[in-house]
Amino acid sequence: MSELIQSSIFAAISNSVVAILFKIVTFALNAFIIRRVSGDVLGIVNVRLLLLVDTIIFISREAFRKACLKKPENGDWRGTINILWCSLLLGFPASGLLGYLWMYSVELPSQEDQYRKAVILMCVSALIELSMETFFVIGQIFQWVIFRAVVDMFTLLLRSGLFTLAVIYDPENAISWFASAYLTSVIFQWIVYLCKMVFEFERKSILPFKTLTDVMPDFQDRHLDPERSSLTWSFFKQGFLKQVLTEGEKYIFTWFNLMSLTDQGIYDVVANLGSLAARLVFSKVEEAAYLFFNQSVNRGSDKVDPKVTKWLFRTLRIMTLFGLVVLTFGYSYSHLLLHLYGGQNLSSGIGPSLLRGHCFFVLFMAVNGVSECYSFAIMTSDQVDKYNYKMTLMAIFFLSISWILAKLFGPIGFIIANCCNFAMRILHSCYVIQEHHGHHLEINPLRGFLLPLPSFLILVVSAILCQVSEVFLYNPADWVTWIGHLGLGGIVFIVSLLVIICNEPEVLTFIRKKVFGKTE
Numbered sequence: 001m002s003e004l005i006q007s008s009i010f011a012a013i014s015n016s017v018v019a020i021l022f023k024i025v026t027f028a029l030n031a032f033i034i035r036r037v038s039g040d041v042l043g044i045v046n047v048r049l050l051l052l053v054d055t056i057i058f059i060s061r062e063a064f065r066k067a068c069l070k071k072p073e074n075g076d077w078r079g080t081i082n083i084l085w086c087s088l089l090l091g092f093p094a095s096g097l098l099g100y101l102w103m104y105s106v107e108l109p110s111q112e113d114q115y116r117k118a119v120i121l122m123c124v125s126a127l128i129e130l131s132m133e134t135f136f137v138i139g140q141i142f143q144w145v146i147f148r149a150v151v152d153m154f155t156l157l158l159r160s161g162l163f164t165l166a167v168i169y170d171p172e173n174a175i176s177w178f179a180s181a182y183l184t185s186v187i188f189q190w191i192v193y194l195c196k197m198v199f200e201f202e203r204k205s206i207l208p209f210k211t212l213t214d215v216m217p218d219f220q221d222r223h224l225d226p227e228r229s230s231l232t233w234s235f236f237k238q239g240f241l242k243q244v245l246t247e248g249e250k251y252i253f254t255w256f257n258l259m260s261l262t263d264q265g266i267y268d269v270v271a272n273l274g275s276l277a278a279r280l281v282f283s284k285v286e287e288a289a290y291l292f293f294n295q296s297v298n299r300g301s302d303k304v305d306p307k308v309t310k311w312l313f314r315t316l317r318i319m320t321l322f323g324l325v326v327l328t329f330g331y332s333y334s335h336l337l338l339h340l341y342g343g344q345n346l347s348s349g350i351g352p353s354l355l356r357g358h359c360f361f362v363l364f365m366a367v368n369g370v371s372e373c374y375s376f377a378i379m380t381s382d383q384v385d386k387y388n389y390k391m392t393l394m395a396i397f398f399l400s401i402s403w404i405l406a407k408l409f410g411p412i413g414f415i416i417a418n419c420c421n422f423a424m425r426i427l428h429s430c431y432v433i434q435e436h437h438g439h440h441l442e443i444n445p446l447r448g449f450l451l452p453l454p455s456f457l458i459l460v461v462s463a464i465l466c467q468v469s470e471v472f473l474y475n476p477a478d479w480v481t482w483i484g485h486l487g488l489g490g491i492v493f494i495v496s497l498l499v500i501i502c503n504e505p506e507v508l509t510f511i512r513k514k515v516f517g518k519t520e
Contacts, residue, residue, distance in 0.1 A: 029160055034269065034342050036167050037174050040109055042265025045178050046272075049122050051250045052102050053182070056126040058243045060091040061133055063235035066376070067228045068137055070294050077208055078218060079225030083232060084134040085217035086224075091130040095123040106254055109261060111175055118179035125183045128190055134215050135193040140291060144196070151192050159185035234384040241391035245421050248398050249406075249414040258406050267411050270351050273341065274330075274358020275365070281322070286369040289315060293377035304378075304436060309443050312433075315370045316448030321455070321500060323366030328459045329493060330359035332466035336485060339476055347476065350411060357415035364422035367449065371429035374445075378436055387428065394424050458499040462492045 033042065064087040072080050102119050109115050139148055159181050166177030201211060209215055244251065253264050296308050330337075334355035339347035379387065398421045405413030433445055451459075466489050474485040 029164055031341055032164070033167055033174075034346075037171055040111075040261040040265070041174050042269065043261030043263075044109055044111070044115060044118075044175055044265075046268040047250055047253055047261075047264045048102065048106075049118055049175075049179060049182075051247060051254065052098060052119065053122045053126045054247065055243065056091060056095045056098055056123065057129060059240060060094050060126075060130055061087045062242075063232045065133065065137060066235045066290075066294075067232040069140055069291060071141055072225060072228075076223075076225045077214075079223050080228060081134060081215055082217055083224050083228055084137055086232075087133050088127065088130045091127050095126050099123040107257055114173060114175040118175050121176075121179035121183050125179075125186045128183075128186045132190045132193050135197055138209075138215065139193070139196070147196060151189060154192075155185045155189045158188055230381050231384070234381045234388070241388060241395045244395045245391065245398055245425070248395075248402055248421070249418065252399070252402055252406070252414075256403075259411065263411070266346070266351070267354065267414075269342070270338070270346065270354045271358060273337070274355045275362065282319070282365055282369050285315070285319070286373050289370050290373040290377060293374050297374075297378050299378060299380045306443070309445055312370070312374055312445040313443055313448045316367075316445055317451075317504070319366040319370055320449050320451065321504070323363035324451070324459055325496070325500075326362045326366075327359045328463045328496070329466060329489060330362070331356050331463065332470045333485075333489060334359065335470070335476065336474065336482060353412055354415065357412050361415055361419055361422075364419050364426070368422045368426045368429065371433060372425060375429040375432035379432060383432075390428065394421065397424075452503040455500045455503045458496045462496045465492050 064084055068080050068084055099119050099122075103116050136148075162181035162184060163174075163178050166181065167174055170177060197212060197215065201209070253259055253267075259267065292311070293308070297304055335347055335352040338351050338355060342351075376384070398417060401420060402414055402417040405417050407413070409416065430446055469485050469488045473481055473488070475481040
């Protein structure tokens with residue numbers, strides 16, 4: 001158990017480091033692109049094309065990955081491998097249907113020829129990525145942590161580098177070049193994973209496979225693991241609903257034209273900046289948490305290892321603190337951040353309000369992530385099916401309220417709707433955790449949401465001081481006031497961090513022991 005915890009934390013940290021390095025490059029690239037290409041190109045690349053490939057991959061892959069991300073207890077590797085290859089089979093009709101809709105059922109941009117070519121290339125990229133799903137899952141099961149981190153880093157750097165060169169030398173065809181760069185990076189990733197599998201076979205590692213044929217689909221023996229098949233179907237029904245809840249505003253952008261492509265591009269840049277913490281840290285922590293919970297708990301069982309309960313409590317506390325710190329300081333520094341990042345194009349108009357709204361949204365994402373990972377790992381197939389009906393109601397409510405709030409408040413309405421969406425999901429996860437822990441163990445993991453009074457008070461005082469600094473000290477036209485505003489925020493941040501650390505000795509010990517290998 002301790003080795004699994006250590007491996008899960010190391011996976012989260014290594015993947016977060018890679019994501020941080022990539023985001024540094026990506027944000028520098030976006031700041032460069034904003035000044036080089038039109039807003040329409042930003043909207044097409046950052047919203048439409050990425051939404052297309054994400055939708056294909058999510059619908060085709062998510063359910064199979066969640067159901068198979070664990071060693072088969074009955075040793076039925078053949079049934080598991082065959083299930084994983086079904087994601088590629090599903091990818092063909094998904095990419096064909098969605099590609100057609102993206103080309104013929106939405107408003108086309110002025111760069112129509114480039115756009116159609118890019119849609120085709122993104123569909124091909126999605127299929128190639130799905131074809132290496134078996135390799136990826138095997139790597140996750142057998143903890144290829146460093147390998148995955150390195151491959152992800154080079155893949156993303158390759159994609160960013162190629163697109164940067166295209167923007168510099170051929171900005172008129174930036175849309176086509178983006179899709180080509182994406183396809184090239186996916187092919188690179190596929191080749192590296194294939195070489196890794198062959199290498200493992202050559203050195204006769206602990207893998208339960210001997211040749212490459214063992215990880216390929218068996219068209220004669222069409223056996224599928226029955227338990228995982230049932231679980232896959234449950235997750236598949238849930239996957240579509242979760243995708244709507246996660247990317248709902250982008251679908252509304254694409255299909256109902258509530259904002260122009262230029263506004264969509266600016267909104268997406270601000271949204272990416274606002275969700276920086278989630279993309280850098282939360283997604284990787286959630287991935288590691290789901291891997292840990294999925295291999296540490298028995299679905300439907302009320303008997304949970306106390307170590308798992310403590311791990312859940314501490315992780316919830318850390319993520320809650322992280323979200324509150326982002327809200328405390330991000331709210332008062334949104335305008336300055338956008339002004340430094342994109343100039344007047346971002347810091348004027350609705351940009352700062354959007355970023356402040358995302359600071360609230362980050363708190364909801366922090367609270368939701370790990371709690372939802374645990375609830376999905378412990379629920380049975382029947383419970384997941386019942387939750388699917390609840391998610392259907394959530395999806396209908398979310399889309400409805402998104403439309404209404406967008407009409408009333410504009411783009412900020414999408415952020416409010418997303419907060420409502422995550423609040424519903426958080427309440428359900430809390431219910432599941434309470435059912436499995438609240439009446440059986442001394443430590444209730446949900447108490448991880450409740451901060452010690454000194455930690456809460458220092459964050460409130462810090463938020464007030466930073467807001468006073470922004471209102472009375474900060475002046476966008478005077479760089480001297482920028483330094484003063486940042487200096488005050490830095491001092492307040494350090495003091496807040498020290499107070500929080502002093503009042504969280506258990507969490508501090510947990511981090512030192514599991515991350516740095518130190519004990520008291």
